[in-house]
Amino acid sequence: xxEWSSFVGFVVKEFxxxxxxxxxAAILFGMPVIQLLLFGYAIRNEIQEVxxxxxxxxxxxxxxxxxxxxxxxxxxxxxxxxxxxxxxQSAFRSGAMSEAVIFEPASxxxxxxxxxxxxxxITDGSDPNVSRIITGYTASVIRDYLSESATxxxxxxxxxxxxxxxxxxxxxxxxxxxxxLMALILMLVSALMTSISIxxxxxxxxxxxxxVSSLKPIQIIVGKVVPYFLxxxxxxxxxxxxxxxxxxxxxxxxxxxxxxxxxxxxMTALSxxxxxxxxxxxxxxxxxxxxxxLLLPTILLSGFIFPVAxxxxxxxxxxxxIPAKWYLIIVRAIMLKGAGFAVLWQETLVLAVMTVVLIGAxxxxxxxxxx
Amino acid sequence: xxxAVEVKGVTKKFKTVTALSNVSLTxxxxxxxxxxxxxxxxxxxxxRILCTLMLADEGRAEVLGFDARKEYRSIRSRIGYMPGRFSxxxxxxxxxxxxxxxxxxxxxxxxxxxxxxxxxxxLEPFKKRMAGQLSGGMKQKLALCCALIHRPDLLLLDEPxxxxxxxxxxxxxxxxxxxxxxxxxxxxxxxxxxxxxxCDRVAFxxxxxxxxxDTPVGITGLFTAPLFxxxxxxxxxxxxxxxxxxxxxxxxxxxSSVHYTDHRPSASSEExxxxxxxxxxxxxxxxxxxxxxxxxxxxxxxxxDGSHHE
Numbered sequence: 200x201x202e203w204s205s206f207v208g209f210v211v212k213e214f215x216x217x218x219x220x221x222x223x224a225a226i227l228f229g230m231p232v233i234q235l236l237l238f239g240y241a242i243r244n245e246i247q248e249v250x251x252x253x254x255x256x257x258x259x260x261x262x263x264x265x266x267x268x269x270x271x272x273x274x275x276x277x278x279x280x281x282x283x284x285x286x287x288q289s290a291f292r293s294g295a296m297s298e299a300v301i302f303e304p305a306s307x308x309x310x311x312x313x314x315x316x317x318x319x320x321i322t323d324g325s326d327p328n329v330s331r332i333i334t335g336y337t338a339s340v341i342r343d344y345l346s347e348s349a350t351x352x353x354x355x356x357x358x359x360x361x362x363x364x365x366x367x368x369x370x371x372x373x374x375x376x377x378x379x380l381m382a383l384i385l386m387l388v389s390a391l392m393t394s395i396s397i398x399x400x401x402x403x404x405x406x407x408x409x410x411v412s413s414l415k416p417i418q419i420i421v422g423k424v425v426p427y428f429l430x431x432x433x434x435x436x437x438x439x440x441x442x443x444x445x446x447x448x449x450x451x452x453x454x455x456x457x458x459x460x461x462x463x464x465x466m467t468a469l470s471x472x473x474x475x476x477x478x479x480x481x482x483x484x485x486x487x488x489x490x491x492x493l494l495l496p497t498i499l500l501s502g503f504i505f506p507v508a509x510x511x512x513x514x515x516x517x518x519x520x521i522p523a524k525w526y527l528i529i530v531r532a533i534m535l536k537g538a539g540f541a542v543l544w545q546e547t548l549v550l551a552v553m554t555v556v557l558i559g560a561x562x563x564x565x566x567x568x569x570x
Numbered sequence: 571x572x573x574a575v576e577v578k579g580v581t582k583k584f585k586t587v588t589a590l591s592n593v594s595l596t597x598x599x600x601x602x603x604x605x606x607x608x609x610x611x612x613x614x615x616x617x618r619i620l621c622t623l624m625l626a627d628e629g630r631a632e633v634l635g636f637d638a639r640k641e642y643r644s645i646r647s648r649i650g651y652m653p654g655r656f657s658x659x660x661x662x663x664x665x666x667x668x669x670x671x672x673x674x675x676x677x678x679x680x681x682x683x684x685x686x687x688x689x690x691x692x693l694e695p696f697k698k699r700m701a702g703q704l705s706g707g708m709k710q711k712l713a714l715c716c717a718l719i720h721r722p723d724l725l726l727l728d729e730p731x732x733x734x735x736x737x738x739x740x741x742x743x744x745x746x747x748x749x750x751x752x753x754x755x756x757x758x759x760x761x762x763x764x765x766x767x768x769c770d771r772v773a774f775x776x777x778x779x780x781x782x783x784d785t786p787v788g789i790t791g792l793f794t795a796p797l798f799x800x801x802x803x804x805x806x807x808x809x810x811x812x813x814x815x816x817x818x819x820x821x822x823x824x825x826s827s828v829h830y831t832d833h834r835p836s837a838s839s840e841e842x843x844x845x846x847x848x849x850x851x852x853x854x855x856x857x858x859x860x861x862x863x864x865x866x867x868x869x870x871x872x873x874x875d876g877s878h879h880e
Contacts, residue, residue: 208673212662219661404657411621411651412674413720567642569623 205414209422216396217426223392231384231434232441238376239446246332251275252290252299254282261310262302264348265318269300269340274333291323298322298333366451366535377442378530379503381435381461382523386468386497388431391489393472397423398485401476407569416565424469431465451537457530460547464526467550470557471522477564497523525549574599574724574755575620579629582615582778589615590778592629597757597771602750604769605759606867612778613759614654617728620757621651634723647675650722652713654729654759660702664693664712667701668719675720685752686715689745707738714745718754725749727758731765743768763864774867781870786863793861793869795819795831798839802851811849815842820872829865 217223251269255262269275278296281287290296301319303309310316320337322330367374397420400406409419435458442448450457471493479485498504500514501523507515518524525546532538540547575597582590590612597603607613618624619631622642631638633645658667668690672679683690689711696704701712710730717725727746731739743765746756750770758769766772767786774781774789782789802808805828812821812830819831830842839856846854861869 202676205673205676208670212659212666212670215662215666216659403660404653404655405659407623407653408651408657408671408716409674410623411646411649412671413647413676414674568625569618 202418206418206422209414209418210425213396213422213426217430227388227392227430227434230387231380231438234380234384235377235438235441236445238380239373239442246274246329246336249275249298249329249333250278250296252279252281252287252296253277254280254287254299254301256304257302257306259305259307261307261316265302265341265344266300268344269337272336272340274336287321291321294323296323297326297329298337300337371446373442373446374448374535376503377438377446377448378527378534379498379501379523381438381530382464382501382503382526383494383497384434384438385431385461385465385526386471386493386523387489388434389427389465389468390472390475390493391486393423393427393469394475394479394485394489395482396427397473397476398479398482401480402482410567410569416567417562420473420561420565424473427469427472428465431468432462435461435465448534450534452533452539456540457533460526460529460533460543460550463547463550463554464522464529467522467526467554467557470554470561473561474557474564477561477566496521500524502527522550522553572599573597573632574601574634575603575757576632577616577620577629578631580616580619580626580631581628582612582619582624582626588778590619590626593775593778593780594629595773595780595783597755599755600750600753602746602756602768602770603758604766604772605757605775606761606763606766606772606863607759607775608761610777611775613775614728615778616775617651617654617726617757617759621649621726622646647720648723650717650720650725652717652725652727652730654732656709656713658701658709658713658716661700663698663700664704665697667712668715671716672719677720679719682719682721685721685749686718688748689718690715705738706734707741710734710738710742711745714742718749723755725754725756725758727756729759729761731760731762739765763862763867766863772863774870776871781867789863789866790861793866794835795833795869796835796837797859797861797865798830798832798837798842799824799827799857799859800830800842800846801827801853801855802846803853804851807849808846808851811846811851812842815845820868822868824864829868831869 217227253266253269255266270277275298279286279290281290281296281299287296287299290299299319299321301321303317303319306316306318318341320334322334324330400409410416414422439450439454439457443450472489475485475488475492479488496517500507500510500518501521502518503523507518507524510518529543529546529550532543573596575595577593577595580590580593581588593612593616605613605616615624619626619638620633622633622638622645625639634648636642636644638645659670662670668679672681693708693712693715696708701709704712714727714730717727731742734742739762746758747768750756760766766789769786771783771785772789773783782792784792800808800812805823805826808828809821809823812818812828817833817837819833821828821830823829832842839858843854843856846856
């Protein structure tokens with residue numbers, strides 16, 4: 200009973216630390232919202248307002264119809280009608296244009312006679328991602344046109360793929376970012392904050408006094424972890440609420456399962472933070488390890504932004520030890536695909552094992568004395 | 571069990587530095603015991619071993635009858651420890667700090683209030699203030715309250731008065747005197763010689779070895795050479811002049827005067843006066859004085875060659 204009250208006293212003290220330090224409070228509550236809004240509104244993969252130049256050397260019904268179709272899609276904005284190749288080149292160099300479409304002369308006669316025509320599409324290859332997307336988009340607009348007008352000529356020959364983007368038909372990037380952001384924020388709040396708050400006690404000398412008190416090491420550790428556990432959970436809920444209300448990201452699977460998996464991931468991150476704090480004694484080192492050793496891999500290697508499958512083999516192997524990778528798979532599966540536990544038990548098991556190993560290592564490493 | 575602390579042959583090394591070498595010490599129950607030593611003498615290491623935060627490489631330490639190595643838990647709940655560095659939460663108020671330390675020691679402020687009442691009444695007007703914003707003296711009083719809140723049998727105070735103004739220092743020592751009357755054993759370290767005379771017994775620590783352990787009066791009894799307090803118009807010249815005197819044993823500045831000891835037991839002030847008046851020094855006064863603790867410490871530091879004076 201008395202032990203319980205001293206534990207509660209410890210947790211209350213932790214909350215004082217969190218709410219009295221403006222920076223901590225800002226990171227804890229401001230960051231999730233700001234990051235979500237940033238990723239949701241400002242940082243997008245979708246291509247909009249592509250500056251296009253159209254050189255129509257044919258000036259007939261077909262070229263006119265295709266031009267109209269391209270411009271009416273809303274993705275492209277016509278900036279000029281270049282008259283020569285040198286004009287196209289200088290426009291690319293100055294960045295005034297990102298794509299040029301050139302119709303060869305007499306395209307309608309060609310399509311009548313041969314059933315085919317040549318359209319040249321030039322893009323600015325210095326930004327390969329954008330180039331790839333806009334050429335694909337342009338090609339699909341043209342394909343659309345051809346299939347619509349197919350009644351007048353022969354049926355298009357050969358195999359025509361009809362793609363369907365399941366789970367995210369609009370290919371909205373916010374669907375991609377929300378799960379990644381949850382992993383990132385939970386890592387940051389749980390691992391970084393816990394490791395800093397424990398090392399701060401070591402640095403300020405208060406750990407000395409705590410050790411020479413009636414508190415047991417397990418009480419100190421758990422007391423440090425509980426506040427961040429609660430706050431992280433609040434963060435998960437608020438991210439999900441914002442994602443669904445502001446960005447319309449659905450949760451197709453069980454919300455309960457998503458919460459349970461998130462709690463597990465929070466535990467993994469907290470135990471990582473604990474582990475970091477047991478191997479360092481200064482806040483700065485703890486911060487460096489957390490930022491360099493956790494945040495960057497969480498962003499780069501977890502599949503948050505770059506797909507794991509397209510990484511070189513060594514990085515793919517490394518990505519397996521990054522908790523966020525497994526959490527990302529789980530969250531995407533539950534939120535977007537509506538998957539259940541039966542599909543995700545392996546990923547869950549990986550996270551659970553990681554957590555147990557980390558907690559074990561931290562308890563073993565936690566020193567009841569000064570080094 | 572009559573001794574509160576029993577240290578036998580404790581040695582502690584950090585890589586290449588020997589912080590403590592073969593230290594032995596006994597502190598009786600209810601004693602106010604001082605460890606006097608300069609920075610780096612090993613005071614903090616000794617305290618950390620006693621409060622079980624560090625293990626000795628050799629030797630054994632017993633605190634309140636418990637072995638510091640094996641029974642550290644029993645020791646930890648029975649001692650009050652105040653580290654050398656201010657170790658309270660600066661972002662918690664005076665009141666919150668005290669409450670926090672009461673709860674982690676499974677007690678309440680009310681339960682032991684009478685023990686700290688004397689000290690805490692001085693802090694009460696500032697109880698809502700953050701601990702980080704207190705003055706040096708106030709911080710130490712708060713730290714003492716926090717170390718006392720669970721009514722420990724032994725108080726370990728590592729340099730509690732370092733960096734504290736003279737008035738607060740005197741008040742602090744008066745508080746220690748009253749705590750001692752309550753039956754609490756106090757082990758306190760300090761770099762200030764003048765505080766040694768306020769202890770029941772003192773130990774001089776120098777480079778990890780104990781030079782002497784005795785009562786303040788007993789310590790000064792170790793000083794045998796004749797001691798003179800010498801003054802002149804130019805202190806610096808006086809020092810160099812005295813140092814070149816063939817019979818000089820030790821010469822050092824002591825406040826505004828110079829303390830001089832002679833190799834000859836029969837040395838007289840007239841002789842020294844005669845020697846000094848051959849120089850251009852003026853307004854010379856020489857006085858034979860009784861040695862103080864600081865004089866004894868200086869003498870012990872000089873003569874010590876590893877052997878113990880007990």
